[in-house]
Amino acid sequence: xxxxxxxLTITSALLVSGCSSLPADQRSDARDPYExxxxxxxxxxxxxxxxxxxxxxxxxxxxxxxxxxxxTNHAQWTSHPSTAxxxxxxxxxxxxxxxxxxxxxxxxxxxxxxxxxxxxxxEREDFGQTLAAWSLPEGSYVVMxxxxxxxxxxxxxxxxxxxxxxLGYSGVGGVDVIRVTSAPVxxxxxxxNQFDQINDIKYNATDPYARxxxxxxxxxxxxxxxGDLNVSTATDDAFDSFLNEGN
Amino acid sequence: MVLxxxxxxxxxxxGSVSLRHLLLKIALIALLVSPANANDRVDESVxxxxxxxxxxxxxxxxxxxxxxxxxxxxxxxxxxxxxxxxARFSAGQAWRSASDxxxxxxxxAFRQVMLNLAKTQFKSLATLEYFPKQAVxxxxxxxxASGIIHDKTGEFADATISWRVSTKANQPVKIxxxxxxxxxxxxxxxxxxxxxxxxxGGSFQALIDALIAQAEDIGKSPSAN
Numbered sequence: 364x365x366x367x368x369x370x371l372t373i374t375s376a377l378l379v380s381g382c383s384s385l386p387a388d389q390r391s392d393a394r395d396p397y398e399x400x401x402x403x404x405x406x407x408x409x410x411x412x413x414x415x416x417x418x419x420x421x422x423x424x425x426x427x428x429x430x431x432x433x434x435t436n437h438a439q440w441t442s443h444p445s446t447a448x449x450x451x452x453x454x455x456x457x458x459x460x461x462x463x464x465x466x467x468x469x470x471x472x473x474x475x476x477x478x479x480x481x482x483x484x485x486e487r488e489d490f491g492q493t494l495a496a497w498s499l500p501e502g503s504y505v506v507m508x509x510x511x512x513x514x515x516x517x518x519x520x521x522x523x524x525x526x527x528x529x530l531g532y533s534g535v536g537g538v539d540v541i542r543v544t545s546a547p548v549x550x551x552x553x554x555x556n557q558f559d560q561i562n563d564i565k566y567n568a569t570d571p572y573a574r575x576x577x578x579x580x581x582x583x584x585x586x587x588x589x590g591d592l593n594v595s596t597a598t599d600d601a602f603d604s605f606l607n608e609g610n
Numbered sequence: 611m612v613l614x615x616x617x618x619x620x621x622x623x624x625g626s627v628s629l630r631h632l633l634l635k636i637a638l639i640a641l642l643v644s645p646a647n648a649n650d651r652v653d654e655s656v657x658x659x660x661x662x663x664x665x666x667x668x669x670x671x672x673x674x675x676x677x678x679x680x681x682x683x684x685x686x687x688x689x690x691x692x693x694x695x696x697a698r699f700s701a702g703q704a705w706r707s708a709s710d711x712x713x714x715x716x717x718x719a720f721r722q723v724m725l726n727l728a729k730t731q732f733k734s735l736a737t738l739e740y741f742p743k744q745a746v747x748x749x750x751x752x753x754x755a756s757g758i759i760h761d762k763t764g765e766f767a768d769a770t771i772s773w774r775v776s777t778k779a780n781q782p783v784k785i786x787x788x789x790x791x792x793x794x795x796x797x798x799x800x801x802x803x804x805x806x807x808x809x810x811g812g813s814f815q816a817l818i819d820a821l822i823a824q825a826e827d828i829g830k831s832p833s834a835n
Contacts, residue, residue: 391808392801567828569820573805577798585792590770592746592756598794599748602774602787605699606751 392576394504394514401506405572408511409565416554417562423555433475435556438549440466440474442487445524449488453496461485486589490527491520495587504576512579652745654783655753655775662690662785663740670736676729683728687721692776692784697721699786699796701817702804708814716814719821726828737762740771753777759790 384396391398423431443466450459462485468478494516495501502515513521530545554561568574581598588594669682687693697717698705705713738759745755756772774787774794787796803817810816 389808391805567824568802569824570802570805570809573802574798576805577801578793581793581797582791588792590792592744592754592772595748596792598789598792598797599752599754601797601800602699602752603749606749606776 391573392504394580395576396503397505401504402572404506404508405575407508408506411509412565416550419551420554420558423551424558431555434548435552436469436477437474438545438552440469441530441545441549443485444529446485446488448527449490449493452493453488455488458485458488489520490523491517492587494520512575517583648747651777651783652747652753655755655777656742656745658690658775658783658785659742659755659773662686666735670733679729679732680725683725683732687724690785692786693721695776695786696796700799700803702800704804704807704814712814712818715818719818719825722825723821723828726825730828751776751778
């Protein structure tokens with residue numbers, strides 16, 4: 364059901380955005396050729412956040428701390444299969460092993476408890492990052508209804524991860540419950556854990572759409588380079604060219 | 611160093627020193643001097659951040675009033691940051707075509723946003739500790755120093771923070787950007803400001819108005835209350 368919804372959403376959004384590409388000189392960011400339709404979808408998503416997600420996140424924050432931790436653990440646990448596969452595809456063998464071990468051990472509690480209690484948690488890896496590691500261009504910025512911001516590369520990665528996640532194919536007993544609940548639980552725990560930061564964008568930014576886009580690109584680049592200070596980033600390039608212009 | 615090279619150059623012209631000798635001398639000077647300069651720039655940048663952290667802790671320990679927070683934030687902006695560079699960068703390409711009056715108005719409005727943010731958030735820094743980790747030169751004029759921010763209350767997870775320090779020759783080192791978990795404050799501002807100008811038909815004044823409105827709104831929003 365969630366998988367079908369993802370495919371439908373991604374396909375329809377790509378079709379909509381394909382019809383409304385802006386000329387380069389009218390874009391506020393060169394990577395965002397569909398800004399007009401993206402802004403409309405962003406406004407829709409903000410409406411959904413007002414009506415459903417923010418109230419649910421408020422409720423989540425009122426839960427006892429132990430319950431919040433258990434839900435956050437569960438959301439992380441459901442992403443471990445994808446992390447293991449994508450770490451392997453990127454040659455990050457240690458991370459793949461960590462994700463596999465954590466998934467198997469914490470699977471005893473459906474991921475609610477972190478039985479490994481290990482400071483060295485696996486780094487989240489998805490197929491979008493794998494495509495980046497394989498030097499595939501990131502494509503255009505596209506905001507998806509309900510799914511939020513991304514690029515054509517990251518949305519493609521999300522789709523592949525949704526299809527290949529083994530939890531999506533397990534239809535017996537408790538695992539069926541996981542398939543149905545994992546996406547909403549992930550959304551609410553993410554929104555609850557980032558409550559102040561997201562509200563800061565929503566209520567304090569002069570242009571919440573532009574700020575979200577900027578944060579998305581920077582955060583995503585940080586994930587792709589694994590925070591390595593020695594790797595040159597787009598931010599480094601921007602400062603370099605600024606200083607080279609004689610500033 | 612410049613004088614040495616210059617006098618060698620003159621001697622080369624006059625024929626008393628061979629060109630090979632001069633090139634060898636330049637290469638030796640470059641080998642001996644450049645690494646030390648790079649290290650000096652890194653050390654100066656790390657020391658600047660240490661002083662800033664010390665300064666912030668000193669201010670917080672004195673339980674400052676709102677007016678004192680504003681005064682100290684102004685001091686910090688002027689003494690630890692290259693505010694002129696920060697303002698120019700954050701305005702994006704539109705800075706070039708803006709008039710002097712618009713530039714001045716922008717600098718005032720942007721500073722007011724930072725001051726009002728500091729007013730509401732300065733004291734939340736009290737529970738944070740900074741542990742420096744690494745500092746690397748990025749090109750000739752920048753050093754990026756990074757460390758970990760740790761919240762003593764345990765409410766927030768540890769976060770990586772990086773300071774981008776301008777190290778222009780013959781000028782004091784100054785901070786121009788802060789990155790938290792790879793999110794640059796200045797890049798975020800620049801991209802947001804560029805979008806505001808673009809959405810308002812290229813009007814720089816629209817950005818100034820938006821910043822004035824934002825400065826007035828800080829402290830009134832649901833998340834800040």
